[in-house]
């Protein structure tokens with residue numbers, strides 16, 4: 001299995017290392033950094049956290065956004081974390097400024113609110129119940145995190161925190177509003193590999 005990590009900005013290095021570990025534990029595989037359309041020869045892709053407007057604008061400028069959109073629409077498995085979850089969502093608003101025109105993948109039947117938890121609590125740690133994927137609780141960090149406020153169609157919530165969706169899945173698309181790559185557990189990455197193999 002060859003997994004790509006979109007590597008413009010944000011926590012792509014941490015995703016890269018964690019995915020490498022997970023594939024090694026499962027008997028092998030390759031992780032590559034994706035920057036341009038020619039790098040899209042992968043079996044699955046990760047869109048990391050960072051700043052969704054910036055990531056979208058760079059992807060668009062380098063000619064990656066459209067081919068990536070097409071691949072994901074055709075079934076390329078994708079994990080979007082934080083800014084990545086925003087990129088995947090069909091409906092995006094910012095908690096403060098409302099609707100902004102930003103380049104998105106827009107493949108997932110979900111609504112998100114950017115910067116949902118506000119500024120003063122830009123960053124916090126919380127325990128998330130992973131029973132839908134693993135049966136355990138784990139600590140994760142939320143960094144200027146969005147909220148998934150609605151899912152519909154084939155999309156479903158996999159975890160919530162105080163009734164707000166923090167992890168959702170639609171087929172081979174997995175979205176988290178937290179940063180699994182900055183946690184002590186590889187469970188979310190392992191789960192993604194499992195669904196990507198289906």
Ligand code: GLN
Nearest residue numbers: 049050051052082083144
């Ligand atoms: N606040 C960022 C955005 O709206 C997301 C934060 C993150 O990815 N850690 O794009």
